[in-house]
Amino acid sequence: MIEMKTVADVIEALIGVFLCSTSEIAALAFMEWLGIEVDSIYVPYIRPLPANPGEVVDLRFFETRLNQYSFHDASLLAEALTHGSYTRPENPRCYKRLEFLGDAVLDYLITMHLHNEHPNLSSRLLTDLRSASVNNDCYARTAIKAGLHQHILLHDSQHLKRRILTIVKNFKQSSQDSTSGWESEPVIKILADIIESLAGAIYVDSGYDKEVVFQSIKPLLEPLxxxxxxxxxxxxxxxxxxxxxxxxxxxxDGKLEVNANGAIYVCGLTAANKKTAEKIASMRILEMLKKNYDAGESHIQPRLSCDIRQVR
Structure with missing residues (x-):
């Protein structure tokens, strides 16, 4: 008996075949033939009130950061940078809608890039590469390195502004060599959201041209x-x-514990959410375990009991 997931995987693979060998239009036609209705008609993106972007954003700054992309409708850029605590009659929407769109667009673009760039990699390794490229830590570090955090409209949320400044300070004190973000401390999600909202804004402004989005955002994400x-x-x-x-x-009991050949390593799960807590605890325990690698052995040597410590 064939499992449902196998059938679903085959369908997804066939859609991928059409995407790689023909075009998106052919893939959509195949999906429609399967009975998966997809409305590919683009509806004009209309904001309830016009914005005066020159008063709230530095247009030239973003041109230099976005590979010289110049917005036709710069009010989209203003929307992409507007936090929910700072809405005005001249700038009524926050970035959430564009972030929702940009999240999906970037996920698709980076998936296609990795698939085309590494034709001989297994699906598992491609998934690992995508996970390391498309995550909040990576995007947040990207935003900080490019100085984008200085341009988020946060005038009505001083507490959040102070939190961002703290994160930026910690980031500058840590290594900036890697873009994977796994080794970073917890980030504020808005720093990642700004990358996605910018992608969404460019996607709409360019007439839904995904290649323009990729060429504009890619320099921020490099090295991939x-x-x-x-x-x-x-x-x-x-x-x-x-x-x-x-x-x-x-x-x-709110702790992550590893018993390594009798040596116990414990780290408290104390972060705000479970995912972040697990990441931090895993990082700390990995750090302790790797210190015990014997260069001449293929396994990790257990610590002496006096050296084992609990990290909180």
Missing amino acids: VTPETLKLQPGRELKELCEKENFVRKEE
Whole structure:
């Protein structure tokens, strides 16, 4: 009996064949033939009131950051930078709608780029590359490096502004070599959202031209992650290490614990949300475990009990 997921995977693969060998139009036609109705008619993007973007955003700054892309309707740029706490009659919408759109567009563009750039990689490795390229940490670090955080309209949210300044300060004190973001401290999601909202704004402003979006956003994301520079998400890396070395990993009572050949490593799950807490705890335990690698051995040596510490 064929499982439903197998059937779904085959359908997705066939759509991918049409995308790679013919065109998006052919892929949409195939989906319609399958009974998957997709409305590909673009509806004009209308804001309820006109904006005066020159008063709220530095248009020249964003041209230099976005590979010289110049907005035809710069009020889209103003919308992409407007936080929900700062809406005005001349700028009535926040960035959320454009972020929702840009998230999907960037995911598609980076997926296509990785698929075309690395034709011999397995689907699992392609998925790892995409996960390391399309995540909040990566986008947030990108926004900080480009100085975009200074242009988010946050005048009515001083608390959030202070939090961003703290994150930026911590970022500047850490290594900026990698764009994967896994090794970074927790970020404020709005710093990642700004990359996606900019992508959404360019997508609409360019007449829904995905290539223009990619060429405009790509310089911000470079260097893109490659198989050589790929770093696994800390939780995934720790799980795979535990499986390989037969370590016992468990989460309970608000703690992540790893029993490595009798040596116990514990880290409290204290972040605001479970995903971030697991990432931080995994990073800390991986750091302690890797310190115990014996260069001449294929496995991790357990620590002495006096050296084992609990990280909170």
